[in-house]
Amino acid sequence: MYLVSSSATATRILGTSWNLWQAAGNTQYSVSGANVLIVDDNELTISKLIKANGGGVQFPATQVPSANANTLDDYKEGTWTPIDSSGASLVLSGASGVYTKIGRLVTVSGVFTFPSNGSGANIAIGGLPYTAAANSTGSMLQGTANTGDMLLIPAGTSTLYIYTASLARRTNANYASVAVYMSASYII
Numbered sequence: 001m002y003l004v005s006s007s008a009t010a011t012r013i014l015g016t017s018w019n020l021w022q023a024a025g026n027t028q029y030s031v032s033g034a035n036v037l038i039v040d041d042n043e044l045t046i047s048k049l050i051k052a053n054g055g056g057v058q059f060p061a062t063q064v065p066s067a068n069a070n071t072l073d074d075y076k077e078g079t080w081t082p083i084d085s086s087g088a089s090l091v092l093s094g095a096s097g098v099y100t101k102i103g104r105l106v107t108v109s110g111v112f113t114f115p116s117n118g119s120g121a122n123i124a125i126g127g128l129p130y131t132a133a134a135n136s137t138g139s140m141l142q143g144t145a146n147t148g149d150m151l152l153i154p155a156g157t158s159t160l161y162i163y164t165a166s167l168a169r170r171t172n173a174n175y176a177s178v179a180v181y182m183s184a185s186y187i188i
Contacts, residue, residue: 076101078129082112085126085159088119088172094179099129101188106130108138109183118172128158130188138184146174153186160184 063074080097084090097110108128138151138160148165160182162170 072103074101074103080108080110080129081127082110082125083127084172085124086119086121086172087124088121090115090118090172092125097127101130104133104187105185106188107183107185109181111179111181113179114172114175114177116177118174118176120171120173122169123162123172123175124159125161126159128153128160130186131156131158132186133188134186136184136186138182138186140180140182142178142180146170146178151182151184153184 057075059073059075066073077100078098080099082092082095082097084092092112092114095110095112097108099106099108101107106129112125132153132155134155136153138153140149140151140162142149146162146164149162149170150165151160152163153160162175162180164170
């Protein structure tokens, strides 16, 4: 950050000309045409588009939450591992997934294959990286059988269920040897 005297005129900051610097307490501000720049002890306010030419916007490793619902205060990317949470102790082969979290919105994708010895227990895939705040749906694409099935992530869980188009729960046996490619977005 550059310190500029409150009486400075025609000051250039990173190639931008700012004129008419004025002081009001701990705040320095400038108006140059339609541009407005305000700098105080806690924030920088700019009335135009901010361009991140140096490699992007970086968020801290640990979120610093804002009480303002309209403040973007978190971004993360990571991996997650789909696991059987049906109680049948199944081992899903090739299980892997990735996620992106932007504020309260989490988007996950994953792939996993059910074993050939599926049980009669309802499908429950755990391991999602965050707990859903509300019921959310997702989509799947699998190579065989069960066309039209859908995903549901119930509120208060980090688990997804698979349903038929008529909203009946699918069992592990319904998906014996089936590879699932899925994606979903949900609010936390």
